[in-house]
Amino acid sequence: MSKKLPLSFLIVVFISINLFSNTTFSIDKDTNEKDSLVTKEKSVKPLNFTSKKMFRNFSSLEKFDKVEAPVVKKRFTNQGFQFNTIDSLVNKKWLDMAENTFKSIEESANFIDVLTKDGLSELPVAIKPVSISNVKYTVGIAKAVFKPTFTELTVFLKVELPSTNPDRGDQVLILGASDVKLSHEGGIVGEAKLNLISQFTVNFNQGSVLLTLKGSFENPGTYAIIDCSGFKEMGLDANIKFANGLLHPVDKNGKKKIGYVEADFKTSIADWNDMVVNISLPEFGIKGLEGTTFQLNTAVFDFSDLRNDEATPAAYLNKYYQEEPNLWRGVYVQSLKVILPPEFKKKNSDNRVAFGATDLIIDGQGVTGKFIGENVIGLKEGYCFWMGFFFRLFLIRY
Numbered sequence: 001m002s003k004k005l006p007l008s009f010l011i012v013v014f015i016s017i018n019l020f021s022n023t024t025f026s027i028d029k030d031t032n033e034k035d036s037l038v039t040k041e042k043s044v045k046p047l048n049f050t051s052k053k054m055f056r057n058f059s060s061l062e063k064f065d066k067v068e069a070p071v072v073k074k075r076f077t078n079q080g081f082q083f084n085t086i087d088s089l090v091n092k093k094w095l096d097m098a099e100n101t102f103k104s105i106e107e108s109a110n111f112i113d114v115l116t117k118d119g120l121s122e123l124p125v126a127i128k129p130v131s132i133s134n135v136k137y138t139v140g141i142a143k144a145v146f147k148p149t150f151t152e153l154t155v156f157l158k159v160e161l162p163s164t165n166p167d168r169g170d171q172v173l174i175l176g177a178s179d180v181k182l183s184h185e186g187g188i189v190g191e192a193k194l195n196l197i198s199q200f201t202v203n204f205n206q207g208s209v210l211l212t213l214k215g216s217f218e219n220p221g222t223y224a225i226i227d228c229s230g231f232k233e234m235g236l237d238a239n240i241k242f243a244n245g246l247l248h249p250v251d252k253n254g255k256k257k258i259g260y261v262e263a264d265f266k267t268s269i270a271d272w273n274d275m276v277v278n279i280s281l282p283e284f285g286i287k288g289l290e291g292t293t294f295q296l297n298t299a300v301f302d303f304s305d306l307r308n309d310e311a312t313p314a315a316y317l318n319k320y321y322q323e324e325p326n327l328w329r330g331v332y333v334q335s336l337k338v339i340l341p342p343e344f345k346k347k348n349s350d351n352r353v354a355f356g357a358t359d360l361i362i363d364g365q366g367v368t369g370k371f372i373g374e375n376v377i378g379l380k381e382g383y384c385f386w387m388g389f390f391f392r393l394f395l396i397r398y
Contacts, residue, residue, distance in 0.1 A: 074245030075207040080171060082199045087216050091198040094217045098156040098174045098197065101142040102126070115228040117151060117184055120144045127230045133273040133306060136160040137231035143178075150189055153180040157194050157224050157231060161202070161272060173200060175224045176217060188227060196222040204303075204329060205364040208246050211303070212239040233270045240265070240279060240301055240331075246367065247284045254293045254339060254352065256285055265301070275303035279331075283339075286367050291341030294360070299333045313359055320365060330363025338371050 083092055105111070105126045112119040115127055120141065129138040136159070143154035159173035174197045181189035196215035200222075203210045214237045215221025221237040241262040249259045261284040267277045283295045300309045305327055308317065312332045317325040339354040357371040 075243050076201075076203040076210040076241075077207060078201055078210075079203055080200065081174075081197065082201055082212075085199065085216065087218060088198065090218065091216050094176055095174055095197045097142060097154075098140075098158070098176055101140050101156055102138065102158055105140055115139075115141070115182065115188075116186060117182065120151065120153075120182075127228075130230050132231075132271050134162055135272045139226050139230045150181045150183050152178075153182055154178045155180045155192070155194060155226070157226060159224075159231075159234075159272065171202065173213075175222075180226075186228075192226045193220075194224045194226060195220045208243045208364065209330075209362075210241045210243070212241065214238060233268055234272070235266070235268045236275075237266050238264070242284075242362070245287060246362070247286060250283055250285050250293050254283070254285075254291070254342065256290070263299075271306070273303075273305040274307065275301075276307065276309055277301050277303075291343070293339045294336055294357075295339060295354075296333050296336035296360075299331050301331055303329055305329075313361075316359075316361060316368070328363065330361060332362075333360040334358060336360055 081095065085091075101124045104124050108122075110122060110125045111128045112125055113128055119125060123144060124140055124142050126138055126140040129136050131137070138158045138160075140156045140158065141153050142156060145152040154176070156174060156176040159175070161171040161173065175194040176197060177192070177194045180192045180194075183189050195217055196213055197217050199215065200213040201210055202213075213222040215223070222235065224234045225232045239262055241260045244260060247261040248256050249261050251257050261281060263279040263281050265277055265279050267275070269275050277300075278298050279301045281296060281299055283293050285291075285293050300311065302309060302312065307326055308328060309332060311334050312328070314325075317328055321328045336357050337354050338357045339352050342352055344353050345351065355371075357369060360369040361367070
């Protein structure tokens with residue numbers, strides 16, 4: 001007869017997960033991207049039917065029909081402008097116009113210090129670029145239509161970002177507007193808001209996280225505000241998505257499902273390299289901890305090279321980013337809830353067992369956390385039979 005052995009303990013579990021274990025790295029010969037991850041898929045040959053109709057005699061066979069699941073990336077490689085919406089042709093036209101505008105300005109070296117009516121005698125022209133934290137901002141004027149009380153301008157902003165992957169070259173954001181009003185007396189009439197030309201993606205932390213800036217030329221999303229001296233600030237309408245080789249979404253019962261763990265957010269910034277925002281994430285699972293899920297209210301998304309959120313553990317930053325701790329980029333969760341697999345539950349209850357946890361970090365190192373559970377299940381509350389032993393709590397160290 002198996003005997004229940006009471007245990008009284010405090011469990012402290014440190015989790016540090018290798019970001020891409022059990023995955024295959026190789027060089028993508030078509031795109032020449034050295035850090036691409038290739039997920040091997042089985043090829044499925046299409047069925048050839050000799051007649052126009054196919055009859056099935058056994059309805060019970062329908063349960064064996066399988067629908068091919070969508071491919072979920074374990075690592076993101078796409079980066080830059082994405083033209084995959086219904087207004088892509090229009091957005092691409094504006095992008096071509098912007099690129100030609102800045103190319104002409106560079107060839108002619110036609111720059112002005114401040115935007116005025118007199119500075120529009122020769123087009124295209126640009127306000128002298130400004131650099132903020134290694135990011136270069138250039139405002140270019142492509143077209144001017146003179147009206148009785150103001151001049152209507154077609155204006156573009158070029159934001160040259162530091163490359164997150166040398167193999168893909170520089171990243172350049174382009175924003176624009178065709179209705180900026182410049183007063184004849186001087187100054188911009190109203191607010192000069194330029195919209196992101198099209199959806200734009202940036203991947204970082206070795207492709208484990210994808211940042212997508214939403215927007216299009218005629219449907220505002222991400223935008224920038226300028227004045228007569230150039231760039232002032234940006235308003236981001238964005239989405240952050242985690243590769244499936246790192247985190248995975250779960251259903252209401254905590255079971256893994258197809259898709260990505262992701263969150264939308266909006267914020268305003270005056271410096272691209274100083275982005276620290278709060279985001280909300282749905283319940284998710286972590287690779288290697290099947291059945292265990294995590295719930296949280298707020299996480300800090302740190303995309304800044306200038307500072308860290310004050311709550312980010314200094315001990316962790318000093319260990320992995322000792323020389324330049326401010327360069328750390330990732331997601332930090334100060335407190336969260338760990339929900340154990342359904343097998344570990346209290347008697348006479350269908351609720352899953354959970355306990356609090358602190359200091360969950362998601363970055364280029366993988367997933368790291370300190371999870372503490374004390375007296376999660378009382379001595380007489382739980383049961384889990386395994387080789388005749390009784391367990392109050394179960395966790396995996398991975």
